[in-house]
Amino acid sequence: MLWLLLLQVSASCLWLGHSEVVTPFASCPQFFYQGTPPNDALMPNNPVRICQRYRNQYRFATLYDRNRRIPVYSAYIYQPGPSPEPPLRWFVEPQLINPYPKDMKTEDFLIKQIGQNQAINQDYKNLTGLDRGQLSPSSHQSDYDSKVATFTLTNIMPQNSTLNQDAWQKYENQTMQKQTKGCTTTYVITGAVPGNKSIAKGRVNVPSYIWSAACCVVGQNPTRTWAVVAKNDKNQVQ
Numbered sequence: 581m582l583w584l585l586l587l588q589v590s591a592s593c594l595w596l597g598h599s600e601v602v603t604p605f606a607s608c609p610q611f612f613y614q615g616t617p618p619n620d621a622l623m624p625n626n627p628v629r630i631c632q633r634y635r636n637q638y639r640f641a642t643l644y645d646r647n648r649r650i651p652v653y654s655a656y657i658y659q660p661g662p663s664p665e666p667p668l669r670w671f672v673e674p675q676l677i678n679p680y681p682k683d684m685k686t687e688d689f690l691i692k693q694i695g696q697n698q699a700i701n702q703d704y705k706n707l708t709g710l711d712r713g714q715l716s717p718s719s720h721q722s723d724y725d726s727k728v729a730t731f732t733l734t735n736i737m738p739q740n741s742t743l744n745q746d747a748w749q750k751y752e753n754q755t756m757q758k759q760t761k762g763c764t765t766t767y768v769i770t771g772a773v774p775g776n777k778s779i780a781k782g783r784v785n786v787p788s789y790i791w792s793a794a795c796c797v798v799g800q801n802p803t804r805t806w807a808v809v810a811k812n813d814k815n816q817v818q
């Protein structure tokens with residue numbers, strides 16, 4: 581099932597002439613090959629599509645699961661660059677508060693409201709053996725502001741620390757670098773499969789798997805596609 585989904589996501593860059601796809605990421609289709617997000621097979625019960633915007637620019641796109649408070653996937657264009665890593669500071673999305681309050685509110689009230697639909701900083705404090713794993717990693721962005729934008733709590737899931745710091749990071753750093761040689765544009769979608777465990781008193785799901793699919797476009801032609809998957813309690817990327 582997972583492999584089928586992965587194949588679908590990764591092969592979809594090689595299917596030309598998709599029809600009748602109404603783009604649901606209307607403000608940020610540019611992060612998907614041919615403006616085409618994955619089909620509804622990945623849709624959770626309580627989804628929200630986020631065009632991740634920072635300093636007046638769209639940086640990447642996220643499908644977020646408001647019930648499990650983890651992203652389903654983040655989609656971005658691979659553009660690693662030499663800009664320094666930003667200091668650690670975590671963003672939330674006030675746009676997920678619904679209805680958006682028009683009057684002044686207390687800070688406590690706002691944090692509670694934000695926390696209803698997404699993970700907040702407190703949820704990730706004091707974890708052992710789990711990291712804040714970014715689906716759209718800062719190391720795959722070129723400029724400083726785009727790196728900063730990846731530090732949003734809607735782009736992370738609890739990821740096995742060993743995996744995050746070793747095998748997954750090697751995939752992100754080394755495998756991606758090799759695979760993308762000669763690509764004009766590389767579209768990436770990285771996602772999390774929900775698991776049966778959670779953190780923060782059940783508020784935030786701990787994914788069972790993490791996957792990533794990529795599409796290499798040379799000139800105008802999609803030429804290569806690949807995908808990997810990792811079990812979130814093993815230090816191994818397949």
Ligand SMILES: *[C@@H]1O[C@H](CO)[C@@H](O)[C@H](O)[C@H]1NC(C)=O
Nearest residue numbers: 702704705706707708709780
């Ligand atoms: C953090 O976790 C440790 C061990 O799991 C526990 O002893 C400690 O009380 C926790 N601290 C807070 C602030 O929750």
Ligand SMILES: *[C@@H]1O[C@H](CO)[C@@H](O)[C@H](O)[C@H]1NC(C)=O
Nearest residue numbers: 719745746749750752753754
């Ligand atoms: C991956 O790249 C980051 C940032 O450039 C670096 O800190 C890290 O040590 C690298 N890790 C591996 C496993 O190559």
Ligand SMILES: *[C@@H]1O[C@H](CO)[C@@H](O)[C@H](O)[C@H]1NC(C)=O
Nearest residue numbers: 773774775776777787788789
């Ligand atoms: C989670 O639990 C369900 C029901 O018990 C089971 O079918 C499923 O395989 C479990 N998933 C994982 C990743 O362990």
Ligand SMILES: *[C@@H]1O[C@H](CO)[C@@H](O)[C@H](O)[C@H]1NC(C)=O
Nearest residue numbers: 709710740742812813814815
């Ligand atoms: C993380 O992965 C390592 C390596 O496989 C494993 O030993 C450890 O138990 C895992 N930790 C968690 C919290 O899943």
